[in-house]
Amino acid sequence: MADMTTNTAQGPRGPKPKKAFSRTNIFLYGTLIMVSMYYLLPLYVMIVTSLKGMPEIRMGNVFGPPMEITFEPWVKAWSEACTGINCDGLSRGFGNSVRILIPSVLLSIAIASINGYALSNWKFKGSETFFTILIIGAFIPYQTMLYPIVIMLREIGLMGSIWGLVLVHTVFGMPILTLLFRNYFTSIPEELFKAARVDGAGFWQIYFQIMMPMALPIFVVAIILQVTGIWNDFLFGVIYTKPATYPMTVQLNNIVNSVQGVKEYNVNMAATLLTGLVPLVIYFASGKLFVRGIAAGAVKG
Amino acid sequence: MTVASDPPRARSGKRPNRLFKNWMAKLASLPMILTALVVFVGGTAWTVTYSFTGSRMLPKTNWVGFDQYERLWSSDRWIISIKNLAIYGICSLILTLVIGFTLAACLDRKIRFEGVFRSIFLYPFALSFVVTGLAWQWILNPDFGMQSVVRDWGWTTFNFDPLNNPDIVMFGLLIAGIWQGSGLIMCIMLAGLRGIDEDIWKAAKVDGIGTVKTYVMVIIPMMRPVFVTALVLIAAGIIKLYDLVVAQTGGGPGLSSEVPAKYVIELMFRAQNLGQGFAASTMMLCSVVIILIPWAYLEFGGRKRG
Numbered sequence: 377m378a379d380m381t382t383n384t385a386q387g388p389r390g391p392k393p394k395k396a397f398s399r400t401n402i403f404l405y406g407t408l409i410m411v412s413m414y415y416l417l418p419l420y421v422m423i424v425t426s427l428k429g430m431p432e433i434r435m436g437n438v439f440g441p442p443m444e445i446t447f448e449p450w451v452k453a454w455s456e457a458c459t460g461i462n463c464d465g466l467s468r469g470f471g472n473s474v475r476i477l478i479p480s481v482l483l484s485i486a487i488a489s490i491n492g493y494a495l496s497n498w499k500f501k502g503s504e505t506f507f508t509i510l511i512i513g514a515f516i517p518y519q520t521m522l523y524p525i526v527i528m529l530r531e532i533g534l535m536g537s538i539w540g541l542v543l544v545h546t547v548f549g550m551p552i553l554t555l556l557f558r559n560y561f562t563s564i565p566e567e568l569f570k571a572a573r574v575d576g577a578g579f580w581q582i583y584f585q586i587m588m589p590m591a592l593p594i595f596v597v598a599i600i601l602q603v604t605g606i607w608n609d610f611l612f613g614v615i616y617t618k619p620a621t622y623p624m625t626v627q628l629n630n631i632v633n634s635v636q637g638v639k640e641y642n643v644n645m646a647a648t649l650l651t652g653l654v655p656l657v658i659y660f661a662s663g664k665l666f667v668r669g670i671a672a673g674a675v676k677g
Numbered sequence: 678m679t680v681a682s683d684p685p686r687a688r689s690g691k692r693p694n695r696l697f698k699n700w701m702a703k704l705a706s707l708p709m710i711l712t713a714l715v716v717f718v719g720g721t722a723w724t725v726t727y728s729f730t731g732s733r734m735l736p737k738t739n740w741v742g743f744d745q746y747e748r749l750w751s752s753d754r755w756i757i758s759i760k761n762l763a764i765y766g767i768c769s770l771i772l773t774l775v776i777g778f779t780l781a782a783c784l785d786r787k788i789r790f791e792g793v794f795r796s797i798f799l800y801p802f803a804l805s806f807v808v809t810g811l812a813w814q815w816i817l818n819p820d821f822g823m824q825s826v827v828r829d830w831g832w833t834t835f836n837f838d839p840l841n842n843p844d845i846v847m848f849g850l851l852i853a854g855i856w857q858g859s860g861l862i863m864c865i866m867l868a869g870l871r872g873i874d875e876d877i878w879k880a881a882k883v884d885g886i887g888t889v890k891t892y893v894m895v896i897i898p899m900m901r902p903v904f905v906t907a908l909v910l911i912a913a914g915i916i917k918l919y920d921l922v923v924a925q926t927g928g929g930p931g932l933s934s935e936v937p938a939k940y941v942i943e944l945m946f947r948a949q950n951l952g953q954g955f956a957a958s959t960m961m962l963c964s965v966v967i968i969l970i971p972w973a974y975l976e977f978g979g980r981k982r983g
Contacts, residue, residue, distance in 0.1 A: 402782050412797045413778060415856065416813040435831065438815070438822050447875065461854065490708040498702030505715045506706070513717030513970055517916055519941040519958040523727075523736070523951065524720035547712050579701040588862065608805030610920040625807045629924050632811050640822075645815060652808040659803035660796070666803070667795075668863055 383561070385564060426450060426646035432643050449640070453647035458637070459630040462560060466647050468494065469627030473654075476538050476623055480545040481602045485595065490551055492557025493583050497569050507554065514551035529616065536618040538595055544612050561587060562595045593665075600662050601669040604655040624651050685768045721962065736951055745956035755957065758935045764847050764937070765854070766915040773856055774904070775912050777862030782892060784863070792957035795867075799860035806857065810924030813853035814840065843933035846926055850934060854921055858914060863908050869903030870896070905972065912968050916961060935960055 426449050428442040455465040462468070479541045493506055494500075525544060526535060528569050534540030564587070574581045588595075613623040622630070632644045659666050679739035714983065731741040749755050780798055784791050792854060799945060816822050819838040827835040839849025881891040897904070926934040945954030 402789075404788060405787060408780075408783055408788070408794050411776075412794060415797050415801060416918060418809075419817060421816055433821060436821060437826055439826055451871060464934075487708045489703045494706045496703040497699075498699050500699045500706075502705055503702075503706065504688065506710050509713040509717060510709060511714060515965055517720055517938070517958065517961040517965055519938055520718060520956075520962045521720035521726045521943070522958075523945055523955070524723045525716065527736075528716075528720075530708060538695050546708075547716050549714050552711065581707065600780075604803055608807075610807050610923070611942075615942070625805050625920075628788060628811070629807050630812075633924070634925060641818075641821065644811065648808050648811045649968070652804045655803040656800065659800055663796075667799070 379625075385444050410670060422645045422649050426453075426642055426649055428642050430585070430640060430642060449642035449646040449648070452640075453631075453650055454641045457631045457643055457647060459627055459634065462619075466624060466631070466650055469622055469624035470650070472538065472621050472627075473615075473624040475542050475602060476545070476613075476637075477541070477606050480542045480549075481599060483542060484546040484549040484553060484602055485598050487546060488553030489557045489588070489591065489595070490583065491550070491554040491563050492559075493587050494560035494579075495554070495558045496564075497582070497587075498564075498579065507558070510551045510554060518548070518611060526615070535616065536621065538617070538621050541616045541621075541623075542613060544616055545602075545606050547610070549602055554592050554603070556598060556601075557591065560591055564590060572637070580622060595668045597665055599657060600666055603658055604666075686944075693916050697935060700836075711806045716928075719840040724955050725959050725962070728952065730952055732951040732955070734949045734951070740878045743954070746960075747951045749956045749960065750900050754932055754935055754955075755940055757847045757932050758940045761847050761934060762838045762868045762915065762918065765918065766850055766912075767849075768851050768907070769854055769915055770911055772851070773859050773862050774907060776855065776859045777907065778866050778897075780859070780863045781870055782867035784867055795864075800911060801857045802860045804857065806920035809853050809857045810850075810926075813849070813856070817849055817852075841930055843930050845939070846930065846934040850921060850925055853925060854918070857921075858911070862911065865903060865907050865910070866900070873899060902976075905976065909968070909972055913965070916965060 424441055425433065425438060427445045429444065429446050429448070430457065432443060436601070453465060454467050456463055457465045495503055525547075528645065529535040529540045529543070568586065569582065572586055577585070607623075609623065610625045610629065611625045617623065617626070628647055631647055662669075689903065727736050727738075728745055729740055729742060731739045731744065760951055784794060788794075800918050815840070817824075817840050819825070819841060824835060827837075837845075839845045839852075877895060877899070878891070881895060886894070917938060918936050919942070922928060922934055922936050922939055928935045928939055938961065941957045943955050944950045944957065
């Protein structure tokens with residue numbers, strides 16, 4: 377840190393090009409590279425471990441590259457790893473997760489975008505109050521609402537089913553998504569809405585023909601937010617589904633943390649990577665939109 | 678698709694019934710209204726109410742007053758959970774803020790490969806806590822992980838086994854938690870730094886104030902709202918801490934890494950002791966309220982009402 381204080385003459389955002397190897401730069405890049413190693417280490421270790429055979433792992437170095445690359449752990453994690461009596465691997469959890477993910481994402485975004493649209497263009501008495509409750513609700517610990525939701529799902533006969541979990545994801549995704557859409561629709565000039573009204577367009581016409589096409593970037597942000605959020609969920613999955621419909625994260629935890637049998641670390645790491653693959657692909661493919669999505673959580677209404 | 682009945686300026690000759698004004702918008706907002714009232718308000722009120730009952734396997738209305746709370750605060754497991762969360766929370770709050778801000782400040786200094794570094798710092802945030810916990814469980818494995826590697830390098834007395842040592846198990850979780858969450862805070866801080874006027878830097882330069890001093894004395898006070906947002910996000914995340922513990926340590930060794938969220942779920946769904954679970958979750962709600970009210974007051978109260 378002392379190096380940085382001595383370097384007062386240099387404007388931090390000054391237009392002059394810096395010397396390539398100033399002390400500040402060495403310090404800056406040194407710090408960044410060191411920290412990067414901490415962030416990259418687990419990913420590296422997971423990949424390396426998942427490509428080794430068990431004898432090599434027992435010999436010892438988690439950081440060493442595999443001497444003999446084998447894809448067997450990946451195959452085993454996908455199709456043979458056991459949870460309890462079922463030995464059909466993570467593929468079942470993957471299937472469940474996909475079947476949970478698609479309707480949850482579609483339903484939650486459809487509802488939230490209509491909410492946001494109604495809240496910004498069709499305000500009615502009490503609409504802001506409901507919105508405020510919704511936003512406050514986002515801060516209530518889930519634990520407080522877990523059991524009442526169990527009762528509600530039992531009442532409508534969806535407890536333990538995939539559709540029950542879809543409803544839960546829709547409900548808990550609503551605050552942040554509604555906020556996202558409301559903020560966006562409020563930023564659209566009101567004249568546009570008024571002009572459409574004068575032309576005789578109604579609630580749904582304006583939504584489908586004007587607002588929705590304009591909000592496409594926000595829809596993409598919302599999709600990214602929801603896909604990663606729902607895929608990574610563990611708490612709701614473990615409570616509202618049963619073993620046959622467990623999502624991938626729950627099944628992964630059961631596979632790795634099961635106490636029976638010999639621990640196969642390479643299979644465990646392959647399974648962990650498989651579970652993390654979907655959000656990782658979305659993260660690296662979406663780039664800045666992902667940042668926008670998570671920053672939406674920090675934006676206040 | 679149907680067309681909404683009345684335009685905002687109601688046509689003459691129509692019923693002036695206010696309930697039916699914008700009825701389509703109201704109908705479309707029904708899911709939101711139901712979520713807000715039934716799930717959020719209703720669900721929370723239900724849990725708080727039933728925390729005063731002696732419910733065990735099924736919710737019952739045999740009122741027992743504050744019995745559940747007394748039992749809760751005399752339960753070792755709950756006290757351990759609270760202590761653990763306090764240790765984890767304080768360390769995580771400080772470290773995440775410091776790391777997040779330092780990284781953001783480094784990235785803001787016109788460096789090369791900024792995008793690459795940012796991607797590296799943020800990618801763990803895309804991963805679930807389960808994946809995070811399992812990855813670090815493996816790295817911290819005493820027989821094959823970091824400890825054994827460092828010993829093989831020649832430092833044979835090196836001892837770092839957080840997953841089996843009750844005294845430091847929370848720090849094992851902390852390493853993983855910070856790895857997962859600090860990228861988000863860095864992103865928020867970076868956005869805050871980018872919003873600061875460049876003239877500030879020029880003025881500081883003219884006055885001959887050093888870089889670090891400018892950050893501490895000028896920039897950080899200017900970024901107060903960003904810090905408050907980051908603080909609320911981190912605090913909300915800390916109280917929810919559950920998946921990470923389940924995946925990485927399972928609450929062990931013994932009870933040494935139990936946390937309140939886990940206590941609630943175990944008592945409700947495994948120990949068949951609903952009343953205790955409700956009381957514990959009400960306590961969690963109270964802690965959130967205690968954190969949120971000063972924040973809401975600072976953020977909204979002062980500006981709108983004061």
